[in-house]
Amino acid sequence: xxxxxxxxxxxxxxxxxxxxxxxxxxxxxxxxxxxxxxxxxxxxxxxxxxxxxxxxxxxxxxxxxxxxxxxxxxxxxxxxxxxxxxxxxxxxxxxxxxxxxxxxxxxxxxxxxxxxxxxxxxxxxxxxxxxxxxxxxxxxxxxxxxxxxxxxxxxxxxxxxxxxxxxxxxxxxxxxxxxxxxxxxxxxxxxx
Amino acid sequence: xxxxxxxxxxxxxxxxxxxxxxxxxxxxxxxxxxxxxxxxxxxxxxxxxxxxxxxxxxxxxxxxxxxxxxxxxxxxxxxxxxxxxxxxxxxxxxxxxxxxxxxxxxxxxxxxxxxxxxxxxxxxxxxxxxxxxxxxxxxxxxxxxxxxxxxxxxxxxxxxxxxxxxxxxxxxxxxxxxxxxxxxxxx
Numbered sequence: 001x002x003x004x005x006x007x008x009x010x011x012x013x014x015x016x017x018x019x020x021x022x023x024x025x026x027x028x029x030x031x032x033x034x035x036x037x038x039x040x041x042x043x044x045x046x047x048x049x050x051x052x053x054x055x056x057x058x059x060x061x062x063x064x065x066x067x068x069x070x071x072x073x074x075x076x077x078x079x080x081x082x083x084x085x086x087x088x089x090x091x092x093x094x095x096x097x098x099x100x101x102x103x104x105x106x107x108x109x110x111x112x113x114x115x116x117x118x119x120x121x122x123x124x125x126x127x128x129x130x131x132x133x134x135x136x137x138x139x140x141x142x143x144x145x146x147x148x149x150x151x152x153x154x155x156x157x158x159x160x161x162x163x164x165x166x167x168x169x170x171x172x173x174x175x176x177x178x179x180x181x182x183x184x185x186x187x188x189x190x191x192x
Numbered sequence: 193x194x195x196x197x198x199x200x201x202x203x204x205x206x207x208x209x210x211x212x213x214x215x216x217x218x219x220x221x222x223x224x225x226x227x228x229x230x231x232x233x234x235x236x237x238x239x240x241x242x243x244x245x246x247x248x249x250x251x252x253x254x255x256x257x258x259x260x261x262x263x264x265x266x267x268x269x270x271x272x273x274x275x276x277x278x279x280x281x282x283x284x285x286x287x288x289x290x291x292x293x294x295x296x297x298x299x300x301x302x303x304x305x306x307x308x309x310x311x312x313x314x315x316x317x318x319x320x321x322x323x324x325x326x327x328x329x330x331x332x333x334x335x336x337x338x339x340x341x342x343x344x345x346x347x348x349x350x351x352x353x354x355x356x357x358x359x360x361x362x363x364x365x366x367x368x369x370x371x372x373x374x375x376x377x378x379x
Contacts, residue, residue, distance in 0.1 A: 013203025018210025057218035070298030113253025
């Protein structure tokens with residue numbers, strides 16, 4: 001009886017620990033060999049055959065196709081530069097420049113990877129749509145209400161993620177330092 | 193007390209193994225992965241244009257709304273495939289994925305260096321069986337080896353501004369993936 005109870009206890013612990021860790025890893029994103037610049041995180045290796053088992057499992061679960069490394073690199077931000085989670089009710093400003101690439105796109109998604117509905121049906125920007133300063137830098141207002149200049153509407157959702165994709169770029173697996181890759185800064189200006 | 197502590201640690205250790213095992217078998221048991229999502233709408237060895245993602249409806253999560261895209265779900269059991277993709281004005285890319293959604297090759301319009309991206313897709317075995325002279329005479333022929341017999345080809349064209357969406361859609365709609373013998377002789 002004691003033996004049975006003991007083994008059941010051990011098996012229950014195994015199931016909880018094992019499945020719990022898997023669930024946590026696949027929903028919170030565990031991956032090796034990431035490239036983190038400011039609030040932006042890229043996992044260039046996930047777009048190759050060297051993708052680690054965690055990345056493979058994450059994509060299988062979410063149903064997305066990773067961007068192949070020969071195509072481009074995708075940077076994701078869930079937080080601003082002070083570590084605060086991006087909130088669609090706040091005015092957030094993106095400013096700076098992007099790494100060298102033939103094209104880039106910036107898209108706003110909800111945490112499930114769906115586009116966010118808004119009054120002007122704008123879900124993102126491409127590098128050709130952005131109004132820039134003379135030195136090539138730009139500001140983008142990510143805010144629930146209309147702003148002058150480059151305005152990316154949040155639709156007022158509570159949480160969102162920004163995805164900046166660089167197409168035809170030298171940024172990749174061998175990129176190490178943020179010096180080579182200047183990513184725009186993300187700052188929360190005001191919250192209601 | 194000691195006994196329960198031991199059982200707990202034994203269980204936790206076993207849990208680690210359970211964790212690694214579930215992560216590794218996850219891709220082969222997933223029912224909502226990109227390949228199966230696309231299998232519902234795309235027939236084998238033909239190019240199927242994907243609808244542009246909207247907040248209400250998207251084929252896959254995290255699709256880039258600035259792109260017009262199409263997929264070819266391939267099956268190489270009958271033999272190699274020939275892929276032709278006319279390049280659009282802005283940026284066109286072709287990415288290859290295994291059955292389990294791992295990207296193994298991608299090429300863009302500039303790397304291809306022509307007006308039409310032309311590729312032959314085959315398994316390593318089919319590549320080895322290719323007559324040698326054919327391999328040599330077609331030096332400019334791009335051959336891509338697929339690690340799996342089935343998989344996905346994603347064809348994508350960028351619309352740098354909303355007005356260029358029809359141009360990008362036309363470019364991906366003109367892409368073809370088919371068995372070489374099904375093709376009409378062009379020369």
